[in-house]
Amino acid sequence: MQITILGGGGFLGRKLAARLAKDGTLGGRPITGLTLFDLAAPKPLPAPFPLRCLGGDVADPAALAAAIPPGTGVVFHLAAVVSAAAEADYDLGMKVNIHGTLAVLQACRALGTKPRVVFTSSVASFGGGQEAVVPDDGRQVPTNSYGAQKAIGELLLQDASRKGFLDAVNIRLPTVMVRPGRPNKAASSFVSAIIREPLLGLSTDCPVPPEFAVWICSPRSTVEWFLHAATMDTAPLGLDRGINPPGRSATVAKLLEALEAVAGRTARDKVGFAFDKEVFDIVVGWPGSFEAKRARRLGFPEQEPLADLVRAFIEDDLEATKADRGL
Amino acid sequence: MQITILGGGGFLGRKLAARLAKDGTLGGRPITGLTLFDLAAPKPLPAPFPLRCLGGDVADPAALAAAIPPGTGVVFHLAAVVSAAAEADYDLGMKVNIHGTLAVLQACRALGTKPRVVFTSSVASFGGGQEAVVPDDGRQVPTNSYGAQKAIGELLLQDASRKGFLDAVNIRLPTVMVRPGRPNKAASSFVSAIIREPLLGLSTDCPVPPEFAVWICSPRSTVEWFLHAATMDTAPLGLDRGINPPGRSATVAKLLEALEAVAGRTARDKVGFAFDKEVFDIVVGWPGSFEAKRARRLGFPEQEPLADLVRAFIEDDLEATKADRGL
Structure with a gap:
């Protein structure tokens, strides 16, 4: 099975890649290749299968066609401009979070083999505030552009799943903690x-x-959720491809x-x-x-x-x- | 006040234009000009104010810049590829219903004067089926591409309203009846x-x-709703710009x-x-x-x-x- 991680240079992308490299398999099937794609080509990591590290713009169809070659069975779409950055630069958020996801949809559709797409949506796609306990059929009324763009990405991939272009699971991630590195542009x-x-x-x-x-959720749980979303039977999801995971x-x-x-x-x-x-x-x-x-x-x-x-x-x-x- | 109707050659667009021409005013303010925009330039109609009839592609930024000139106070965005057509031709639906609405957003934003945008979303953006009685905070889980594209249009214009680029009211139209003309590509x-x-x-x-x-709803009620949406105080809407009107x-x-x-x-x-x-x-x-x-x-x-x-x-x-x- 060939796998692509978009946003493969980021915190979660690298944790996921390291896990795939450690396991060598996904859902019991051997991994035959892994592509890590990010704005700058991600650093390589040791892996028991061929690894490609590509740099490019997720909204660029040619770059995506290279990142998602024929034979790709699973695409993890983690590439995003995060909350405070998308709020500060509306056009950048639209480009990456909307046009990027549109390009991912088209690249997956072009394969003609209905790849599994695991998309990271966000708690930020919901409103309701501090007092809310969001039910599973809770409506997304975003209070920020990042959340709106994530809700839109979900709708795009959900409809593309219904059409049979791909097979999406949209995970609305809680605030992932503890993140390494430095404080970043996420409001959280x-x-x-x-x-x-x-x-x-x-x-x-x-x-x-x-x-x-x-x-909140931990990076360890998030990686477990990614693996589950990549291998689960999606038939029970029906039309509703959105998952509020147990944070x-x-x-x-x-x-x-x-x-x-x-x-x-x-x-x-x-x-x-x-x-x-x-x-x-x-x-x-x-x-x-x-x-x-x-x-x-x-x-x-x-x-x-x-x-x-x-x-x-x-x-x-x-x-x-x-x-x-x-x- | 200058007004633009996108989809001004369609059934509802022409009814709305005729009503504006009859009234000569909107919300008590004189109408100083009306632009009707559609794929083919709409036929003129008698009006007590200057009328422009333009043909073009709603997804073409240059065509839209001409259709929505500086000074435009209200844009009725009725341009769409309807349900069965968007289901039969996914790419056409995406072009008009997604990229068209993105272009409308940018054209309105470029004015810098926060025009009111009345957007026709649809009952088709909801699932639930025959048994459903959808509450006002009901979640949109579309069962067709048209509905998904309308739900996405709502999210785009809602977030653009929050950002202060425009001031949207998204009306989720019931099935409008009785339509004149011939049977069309709408599933309804x-x-x-x-x-x-x-x-x-x-x-x-x-x-x-x-x-x-x-x-269902009537064309007469629909036009009344359009006028109300164009002139109402939007402050009570808060972040939630979606209206399920009383069909x-x-x-x-x-x-x-x-x-x-x-x-x-x-x-x-x-x-x-x-x-x-x-x-x-x-x-x-x-x-x-x-x-x-x-x-x-x-x-x-x-x-x-x-x-x-x-x-x-x-x-x-x-x-x-x-x-x-x-x-």
Whole structure:
């Protein structure tokens, strides 16, 4: 089976690629090739199968045709301009998140072999705010351009699935934490920063109050969800290709408790609070919780407890993050 | 106030244009110019203000820039490839319904004056089928490409409203009946045909059974809704720019009763039943009814009774339809 990861140079793309390389198989079938595609060609990684690392624009049909060659069985479409960046630069968000997804649709359709497409939509495609517990048939009324663009991408791939051009599973990712690296342009960047920065020995300010609730998931769970979405029977989904996976609702206060439980009071005390209206105005519209019953029924696995999520970052990413940041 | 009607050569576009020409004003303000835009330049009509009739492709930015000149206060975006046509020709539907609406968005944004945009979305953007009574926060899970493309258009214009590029009201039109002219490529074409054809003295076959329920509205109500949407205060809409207007749920049997009440048994007997799977498979997914509470609260007027709807066709469109069809 040939696999392509669009956005293969990103945090989740690389974790997924490393997992595929470790397993060598997907759904019990040997992987015969992996293409990692991103704006800049991703760095190679050791793999037991041929690996291609391509750079290009996801909205460019020729680049995508190279990235999704005949014989591709699964496309992970993780390429996106994230929330605060899409809000700050509307045209860039439209180009990557809308025209990019249109190009992915056409590239997959051109294969004529109905590849599985695992698309990362987002909690940001929902409104409702802090008080919401979104049911599985909850309506997407986005409060930001990124969310609107993700909801549109879902509709495009869902209809293309109905037409038989491809076979999509649209996973509406919670806020993935703990992210390695540096704070980024995602409005939700702080959710990782309040754990990561203290573990690096650095101080950080949280832009929202302690009682603020976020719908989160771990990178480990996210990769499990990707693998499940890539191999599950899609017949039970029917027309509805959107999945609200079983994340976890956590307040900032609870996250800091977990940090303290794992890394002690000194780490906890590295986090201050400094209200940031620009960030708050984006994230305050996102729902604090989801029911996620359908995803559980469909076999998407649960989150680990919060303290394990902190430990997972220490095990998987702390050293590399220190090295990357020269700490 | 300058006004543009995209799809100004179509059935609803011409009814709207005639009404604007008759009134000479919109929301109490004098109309200073009207542009009718369609694939082929619409035929002129008598009007007390300057009228431009332009032909062009709605997905062509240059054509749209001409159709939506600086100073445009209201754009009615009715241009679309309809349901069965968008299902039969996916690429054409995508071009007009997606890329067309993207071009409308950019043309309106380029004005820098936040024009009101009245966009015709559709009942076809919902699934749920015959048994459904769609609540105002009902989720759009389209069962056809036309519906998916309309739901996407709504998301685009809704987010552009939030961004302050324009000020959209997205009206999800029921099946508009009675349409003049000939049967067309809309899967719902039969809903008008079972009234119109008998009134023209012609026989017709209904492709769905008598107990089949449709969510309908009259052309007169539709024009009233357009005018209301063009002039209403949009502040109470908040982020949610989608309107489920107060149509009426009617079975085929009830429609035929109304036909008989107005035009007698002879007219009623012109309608036979011949099941058409292709049409049925599209329309069976559309909901039979909506709650439409929010639209009523927002001042969108109610439908006339079914018999009045038949009479309205006789008054407004029967003679012209006869002439057009050489009857």
